[in-house]
Amino acid sequence: MSKAAHGIVKRRKGILIAALILCILCGGLSVLVPINSDMTKYLPADSNMKQGIDLLSSEFSNLPVTNTIRVMFSELPEEKGEEISDRLKALPYVSSVVLTDRKQDEGAVRTLYTVSTDYDYRSKEELELEHGIPGAFPDYQVTVCSDDTMGMEIPVYIFVIAGIILIFVLLILSASLVEPFLFLLVIGGAILLNMGTNLILGSVSQTTWSISAVLQLVLSMDYSIILMNRYRQEKEAGSLPEEAMERALKRASSSIASSSFTTFVGLLMLVFMRFRIGKDIGLVLAKGVFLSMLCCIIVLPGLILLADPLIEKTRKRALHIPTKALASFGYRCRYVLAVGFVFLFFGSWYLESLAGISYSLDKKDPIAEIFPPENPVVVLYANSSEEQAALLAKEIEKDPGVISVMAYSTTIGARMTPEELADYLKEMMSDGGGMAGYMPEELSAGLDPAALEKAGQMLSADNMKKLYAFYGMANGGETPETLSLEEIFAFLKENADSSLFGAMIGEEMRGMILNMGDVMDYARSQLIGQQHSLMMISTNLPLESGETTAFVQTLRTKMQDELREDYYLIGNSVMGDEMKESFGGELLLISLLTAGSIFLVVLVTFRQLLIPAVLVLLVQCGVFLTVTTTWVIGYKMYYLAILIVQCILMGATVDYGILFTNYYRESRLRAGVREALRLTYQNSMHTILTSSLFMIIATGVVGLSPADPTITQICRSISIGAAAAVLLVIFVLPGILAAADRFTAGPERKRD
Secondary structure: OHHHHHHHHHOHHHHHHHHHHHHHHHHHHHOOOOEEOOHHHHOOOOOHHHHHHHHHHHHOOOOOOOEEEEEEEEOOOHHHHHHHHHHHHOOOOOOEEEEEEEEEEOOEEEEEEEEEEOOOOOOHHHHHHHHHHHHHOOOOEEEEEEOOOOOOOOOHHHHHHHHHHHHHHHHHHOOEOOHHHHHHHHHHHHHHHHHHHHHHHOOEEHHHHHHHHHHHHHHHHHHHHHHHHHHHHHHHOOOOHHHHHHHHHHHHHHHHHHHHHHHHHHHHHHHHOOOOHHHHHHHHHHHHHHHHHHHHHHOHHHHHHHOHHHHHHOEOOOOOOOOHHHHHHHHHOHHHHHHHHHHHHHHHHHHHHHOOEEOOOOOOOOHHHOOOOOEEEEEEEEHHHHHHHHHHHHHHHOOOOEEEEEEHHHOOOOEEOHHHHHHHHHHHHOOOOHHHHHOOHHHHOOOOHHHHHHHHHHOOHHHHHHHHHHHHHHOOOOOOOOEEHHHHHHHHHHHOOOHHHHOOOOHHHHHHHHHHHHHHHHHHHHHEOOOEEEEEEEEOOOOOOHHHHHHHHHHHHHHHHHOOOOEEEEOHHHHHHHHHHHHHHHHHHHHHHHHHHHHHHHHHHHOOOHHHHHHHHHHHHHHHHHHHHHHHOOOOEEHHHHHHHHHHHHHHOHHHHHHHHHHHHHHOOOOOHHHHHHHHHHHHHHHHHHHHHHHHHHHHHHHOOOOOHHHHHHHHHHHHHHHHHHHHHHHHHHHHHHHOHHHHOOOOOOOO
16 A cells, blocks of 8 residues: 555646546536436336336327326416416416316315426426416415425525535534535545446436435545544654655555445445335445545545645644543443343334334325325236226226226226216216317317317217117117217217218218217227226325225235236335335345345454444444334334435444444553543544534435435434434443453453
8 A cells, every 4th residue: 555655645736637627527427317206117127017117108108298287276266267277278388287176175265277298397397387387376376286206306505504514513523624625625526426427327316316415425524534634643743744644545545445345335235125226326325435435545635735734724623522421431331331232222123113114205295285186096907808807997986995997998998878978978078178188289179168068968868879770770780779989989980971960960060070089099099008908096095004005905906816817007006015015025135135244344354253243233223223213203214215224324334333443442452441441432532423423414404304205204314323323332332342341352452
């Protein structure tokens, strides 16, 4: 390492210039990285829902893909409904508007519209539309909520607040006013490098993109602190700046490398998650930690030497952290602490097992409190099972949680008597052409509301009986008892120019019949593909509840028992149910892999079995306390947050234990147990507190922000877990090390 350290110090100017160029380049590349907000793309390959989505996209590529925004008006007069609908339609980027519902709630009348747009969520156009709707109706009380399931991005002001707090903490704990800005500059450059090199991954998830910068900052800040502390110690020993830096690099590089390696290994364990969002987050963060480590070893030395005059001019007295009482407490209560930790570990493990686990997260939705959103489930089944699917649809419609079931067999393919078909057509046409909002413009243009209503009035049961009779005559048989909507309009379209109907219908009606025939063809293409058909079940069930789980599982059983071929279920509640089925085994696998890999890393470092066992169990206890604390304060722990927090905490906070144990073993070479604890606290407390406060504060501030619920849950959990882990290291680990001194201090320890 001596030659490498000499080369880094000697070529520091060239390194700084190259680093600046790379940061600018990667900053530009970062804007080219595709951001994916569709979580279903990260479902495992063997997921029934994932396979269904792939089939859906291949066989029903012509399905209209629209994104929706719900708009609620308070105290809107009923007679203004159509006017407001027209004004919404006139707004830029709107493809269709449907007046969805009207309800009187607590004395107030509220009206709900569903506004559709062809632009992606969070695109410039969609955001302009979403934010512009309230301003377009200044005389009304309007509430707008996008149906983007990912929720809003982290507001910029949250990063500003977190940054100000972190700089304040660093300024208090640092020995110079310049040091914090050097640390942030280096980590900021590493973050740019990481964001730009994400391009080699093809794309990153919205969740990863939102939290990777914050987590990279908090996970790698201690590398800079370790190097700066070593540099200061070497200068105080009498070395000149360049010589001091070479020695600091030589002596600190192993600590920085081992610290980053445990974090790196812990993050890589996310790759083994079935839900591939773990792989996405794990690879990006592991790459970020590696780049931060390189920047700290290669770039930071040059910056420190360049700013050394300023560092000296702005030197100040670092905050003194009294630790004598802690050392005394740790020594006197060492056996109590060791035994108490056993009870704490198993107690937190038991409480963690009682905590509720959530498999979906709802974002804040004020409109949902008045108009509960529908929770759809899509069923994809083989065309050969159409008859069985028709029977199933009728059975599913009887469920109290089901609003409607739309399939070929329940719509255009439903077989009806003349009376039933007449009633169905009247209802369909008397809505003023509301169905036009769901069709291509070239078809909806022919659905004139007035003409539709007039046609509906002509469709009496007697006229439908005559039409059935004409159908039978034209097909050389008896009058059929039932026909489908598709058969009727295909017949009308085929005979619209014949003498049979020429005298009965006018030109306007003839054009509408031809258009409705095209509509039937379009509707069929939306429901029946080359090999599979669609059934869309609309429910009023919550996204996640015992009732919802029972419905999904009952639906699976019915499909499995009654359909001839394979079937696929698609929906947010379905995805949650799939995750629930595999969560227990996945959490166990991830926990064992993470704990095992960290155990091996610590074992190589200390070459002693008890120390890695204690440190791994200590951090695992922190994970248990995180879940328990989240449960106690009234939240359900999101399953994805548990898996991610398990890996991040195990990889990152174990460093605090390693650092403390290293200092304890060094101190025991020349001092007794009591004095060794005092020296260990004195030497390690500053680094542990600085690094841990960074993690706790940064993730805690983001966890309190009005951002995507997945992001806030993950960050809040990391903040709680980091606090739990550092408290265990500060208050419990010293007692365990002292109680088991003959095993933890090493064979060369000083005898008391």
